Amino acid sequence: RKEVEQDPGPFNVPEGATVAFNCTYSNSASQSFFWYRQDCRKEPKLLMSVYSSGNEDGRFTAQLNRASQYISLLIRDSKLSDSATYLCVVKAYAAYQLIWGAGTKLIIKP
Amino acid sequence: GAVVSQHPSRVICKSGTSVKIECRSLDFQATTMFWYRQFPKQSLMLMATSNEGSKATYEQGVEKDKFLINHASLTLSTLTVTSAHPEDSSFYICSASDGRHSTDTQYFGPGTRLTVL
Numbered sequence: 001r002k003e004v005e006q007d008p009g010p011f012n013v014p015e016g017a018t019v020a021f022n023c024t025y026s027n028s029a030s031q032s033f034f035w036y037r038q039d040c041r042k043e044p045k046l047l048m049s050v051y052s053s054g055n056e057d058g059r060f061t062a063q064l065n066r067a068s069q070y071i072s073l074l075i076r077d078s079k080l081s082d083s084a085t086y087l088c089v090v091k092a093y094a095a096y097q098l099i100w101g102a103g104t105k106l107i108i109k110p
Numbered sequence: 111g112a113v114v115s116q117h118p119s120r121v122i123c124k125s126g127t128s129v130k131i132e133c134r135s136l137d138f139q140a141t142t143m144f145w146y147r148q149f150p151k152q153s154l155m156l157m158a159t160s161n162e163g164s165k166a167t168y169e170q171g172v173e174k175d176k177f178l179i180n181h182a183s184l185t186l187s188t189l190t191v192t193s194a195h196p197e198d199s200s201f202y203i204c205s206a207s208d209g210r211h212s213t214d215t216q217y218f219g220p221g222t223r224l225t226v227l
Contacts, residue, residue: 008151043203043218044154087153096142096207098216100153 003027006088006101013078014109020074021104023088031093033064033071038085038103047073047086075106083108112138114206116219123194124227130190131222133204139184140206144216145177148201160187194226 006023013019025033033050048055050062050071061074071090075082088101113136123129133143142161146154158174160166160181168174178190187206191198201223205216 004153041201041221041223043221045218046215096144096159097156098144098154100155102151102153 002101003099004088004090004101006104008102008104010105010107012107012109015078015080017078018074018076019078019106020072021086021106022070022072023101023104024068024070025088025090025099026069027090027092027099028069029092030069030090030099032091033062034089034091034098035060035062035071035073036087036089038087040085044087078108080108080110082106112136112206112208112215112217114140114204114217114219116204116222118222119220120223120225122225122227125195126193128190128192129194129224130188131202131204131224133187133189133206133219135185135206135208135217138206138208138217140187140208141184142207143181143187144205144207145179145187145189146203146205148203148221154203157189191224194224196226199224199226
């Protein structure tokens, strides 16, 4: 079983719609959680950290469910520019290493 | 935010040659740098972690004699792919951290796309 699992997609979503995807992690010692965005042939860029209480940044909302060991990302009012691959990342306490999911590809269609 | 550069952004080389990739932190001192490799449609895989002035720590399955890492200064780390083969063709990305604490943010370089013919 992979340490971090994501549905690879692609998710084809019309512009303006709401889309959500989850990521599950296997290491219960994971303490830090992130969503990164990666455009084709580019480096990943931090989208948002995920906090225990959940957090929101504009149209983006991230949630953490420790009991079920998953994190989620919700995108509201999706834009064409949201098309990208979204990578789920976790890190264990006192560890340097980031553990990456393979990403979920999102395609926003006009 | 902090800026990390990589050079070259793209390289095509013949099988058997060596390729050096540079990773620089432009506006901060990077005490720790990470090298990742990403194959198409796959996740980033950590290859090694390097701290300035000491030997790199390689992940399991990564050949240290093939992927030479040097972190001689607080702003520069290099990855040399020795005797490159077509299976080494990949997207190589470095990241840098400005502290020695595990909670420090990692800043990513733009990546280097290596194609070995």
